[in-house]
Amino acid sequence: MNENTKKHLRDFIRDKISTDLTEGINDFIVTRFPPEPNGYLHIGHAKSICLNFGVAEEFGGRCNLRFDDTNPTKEEQIYIDSIIKDVNWLGYDSESNIHYTSDYFEQLYEWATFLVNKKLAYVDDLTPEEIRNYRGTLTKPGTESPFRNRSAEENADLLERMRAGEFKDGEKSLRAKIDMASPNINLRDPVLYRILSKAHPRTGDTWKIYPMYDFAHGQSDAIEDVTHSLCTLEFEDHRPLYEWFLENLPVLSKPRQYEFSRLNLSHTVLSKRKLIKLVEDNFVLGWDDPRMPTIAGMRRRGVPPTAIKDFIERIGVTKSDGIVEMSYLDNTIREHLNQTSLRRMAVLDPLKVIIDNFPEDLEDKLEAINNPNDESAGTREISFSREIYIERSDFLEDPPNKYFRLAPGKEVRLRYAYLVTCTKVIKDSNGKILEVHCLYDPESRGGNAPDGRKVKGTIHWVSAQYSNKANVNLYKNLFNSEMPDTGEDWLDNINQDSLEVRENCYIEKCLTNSTAGETVQFERLGYFCLDSSSEINNIVFNRTVSLRDTWTKKTSKVN
RNA sequence: UGGGGCGUAGCCAAGUGGUAAGGCAUCGGGUUUUGAUCCCGUGUACCGUAGGUUCGAAUCCUACCGCCCCAGCCA
Numbered sequence: 001m002n003e004n005t006k007k008h009l010r011d012f013i014r015d016k017i018s019t020d021l022t023e024g025i026n027d028f029i030v031t032r033f034p035p036e037p038n039g040y041l042h043i044g045h046a047k048s049i050c051l052n053f054g055v056a057e058e059f060g061g062r063c064n065l066r067f068d069d070t071n072p073t074k075e076e077q078i079y080i081d082s083i084i085k086d087v088n089w090l091g092y093d094s095e096s097n098i099h100y101t102s103d104y105f106e107q108l109y110e111w112a113t114f115l116v117n118k119k120l121a122y123v124d125d126l127t128p129e130e131i132r133n134y135r136g137t138l139t140k141p142g143t144e145s146p147f148r149n150r151s152a153e154e155n156a157d158l159l160e161r162m163r164a165g166e167f168k169d170g171e172k173s174l175r176a177k178i179d180m181a182s183p184n185i186n187l188r189d190p191v192l193y194r195i196l197s198k199a200h201p202r203t204g205d206t207w208k209i210y211p212m213y214d215f216a217h218g219q220s221d222a223i224e225d226v227t228h229s230l231c232t233l234e235f236e237d238h239r240p241l242y243e244w245f246l247e248n249l250p251v252l253s254k255p256r257q258y259e260f261s262r263l264n265l266s267h268t269v270l271s272k273r274k275l276i277k278l279v280e281d282n283f284v285l286g287w288d289d290p291r292m293p294t295i296a297g298m299r300r301r302g303v304p305p306t307a308i309k310d311f312i313e314r315i316g317v318t319k320s321d322g323i324v325e326m327s328y329l330d331n332t333i334r335e336h337l338n339q340t341s342l343r344r345m346a347v348l349d350p351l352k353v354i355i356d357n358f359p360e361d362l363e364d365k366l367e368a369i370n371n372p373n374d375e376s377a378g379t380r381e382i383s384f385s386r387e388i389y390i391e392r393s394d395f396l397e398d399p400p401n402k403y404f405r406l407a408p409g410k411e412v413r414l415r416y417a418y419l420v421t422c423t424k425v426i427k428d429s430n431g432k433i434l435e436v437h438c439l440y441d442p443e444s445r446g447g448n449a450p451d452g453r454k455v456k457g458t459i460h461w462v463s464a465q466y467s468n469k470a471n472v473n474l475y476k477n478l479f480n481s482e483m484p485d486t487g488e489d490w491l492d493n494i495n496q497d498s499l500e501v502r503e504n505c506y507i508e509k510c511l512t513n514s515t516a517g518e519t520v521q522f523e524r525l526g527y528f529c530l531d532s533s534s535e536i537n538n539i540v541f542n543r544t545v546s547l548r549d550t551w552t553k554k555t556s557k558v559n
Numbered sequence: 560u561g562g563g564g565c566g567u568a569g570c571c572a573a574g575u576g577g578u579a580a581g582g583c584a585u586c587g588g589g590u591u592u593u594g595a596u597c598c599c600g601u602g603u604a605c606c607g608u609a610g611g612u613u614c615g616a617a618u619c620c621u622a623c624c625g626c627c628c629c630a631g632c633c634a
Contacts, residue, residue: 194632
């Protein structure tokens with residue numbers, strides 16, 4: 001999709017920004033993507049990334065990458081690094097405009113003392129458990145803390161001593177003085193600062209207290225002159241708090257928060273807690289396991305970033321939460337790869353075919369088209385020989401009607417090579433087919449017979465002599481159920497067959513020059529790319545996504 | 560049963576008072592040296608339900624129903 005044909009994206013957020021611009025409420029749009037560096041980015045984050053960076057691009061504004069690093073107990077530098085890499089890979093500038101909430105710790109602290117002096121915040125001695133009990137429930141109002149009415153002077157002193165590290169974790173906290181009876185629980189004197197004796201990845205040991213999300217986010221937006229703070233639906237209840245801080249603090253700009261629904265994808269999980277579980281308990285091989293819905297996993301699987309962006313654009317931005325079918329993502333990936341990927345041949349379940357009337361020592365070099373959708377991709381040479389491999393599923397001794405492949409006495413086209421007819425089947429004592437013998441039509445070089453006879457079936461093949469061996473990883477959905485995320489037994493839904501390793505595959509010679517990340521099509525099979533672990537003596541390919549297959553769909557329906 | 564949201568075909572989603580876009584999937588058909596791609600066609604959506612206002616309602620009003628989120632010193 002080039003600039004001219006690219007459709008104009010429209011949704012309630014872009015509509016709002018449009019009118020804000022035309023009505024002069026803003027003259028420059030600033031958004032931000034605010035990940036907490038406590039895990040790898042996944043496809044759900046991609047939605048937020050594409051929205052925030054996309055909107056900034058479309059309206060000529062700016063999008064800040066801001067690490068929301070207010071909780072050192074969970075955050076790590078490796079996550080910061082991975083996030084920068086992933087955002088960049090998606091095609092957005094993640095390096096020249098990086099911000100950290102921790103850069104604002106001093107300012108945030110100053111604002112905390114400001115609230116203390118205005119008697120809008122107080123130091124509470126209640127323990128976390130007591131605070132919970134005092135908070136009330138969804139239907140019962142909370143109770144005010146006995147420490148709620150300390151003097152500004154005492155609070156200022158206590159806050160200073162909290163910062164100085166005079167108290168143990170959990171011993172005291174700073175709370176906003178709002179309304180313990182509010183029907184919105186977020187307004188029942190939310191905690192602003194907690195004591196955490198934990199070194200921070202960036203600020204080290206300089207802080208003993210750390211701001212909570214609610215006290216940090218809106219103010220950070222204000223500091224960065226963010227105009228539209230776009231977040232997911234679960235923060236809707238926090239908006240009154242977000243605004244409360246902006247109204248009661250001497251901030252210089254007034255960002256506005258807008259909420260959209262987060263992405264739910266079928267047959268996978270998209271919560272960081274669950275993804276961490278999959279990694280740490282070795283249900284997958286790591287954050288970048290190709291079965292993971294992480295950006296890193298999809299990259300390793302061979303998914304192009306443009307396909308991810310396109311998918312995000314297709315599903316739209318709304319406030320209604322639904323679940324998008326994984327097949328929709330797969331389909332979008334296929335669509336992109338179909339246009340761009342080079343065609344190659346590989347056999348993943350080899351069955352040897354011997355062409356009895358083909359010269360024994362001849363290496364017949366044939367011409368094959370690299371990409372029928374892109375003439376500029378040109379052609380390549382592939383070597384044909386007397387012994388070749390075909391897919392075991394492309395031969396049937398007793399084929400059903402309309403089986404357009406190889407069978408005894410039947411003729412089939414070997415793609416870009418010759419027409420061959422099966423003459424003999426060799427089996428072992430158990431009846432397993434060991435090899436198949438054929439005769440070829442020497443006049444059919446390239447695939448067409450001079451007499452013009454029609455041969456319906458075309459199958460792929462690889463020369464036994466002029467080829468390389470490889471391992472191929474075939475991936476399926478990580479979860480069997482459509483919505484594994486519901487319920488405590490989500491791990492029971494894991495698909496035990498999500499990874500199938502084919503160790504005896506043959507690939508055409510030129511595939512040895514592949515590089516990781518360059519996805520090619522194995523004709524009639526699907527899209528594949530070299531795995532990052534691949535070595536010259538141990539070539540490994542990953543299946544990105546299969547080709548659509550109406551044949552097996554049709555035959556399995558009959559059964 | 561406190562508060563905040565959401566309910567348009569299997570899925571996503573336009574629509575903002577004038578008589579239901581589009582994409583994906585499905586199912587047909589055509590082209591094809593990938594059973595892929597491509598092309599053409601294909602959907603009685605009681606617009607959550609029930610009332611009401613109106614000449615006219617998916618759009619406005621009322622009530623009800625269903626689903627999601629909130630009781631971390633997580634974000």
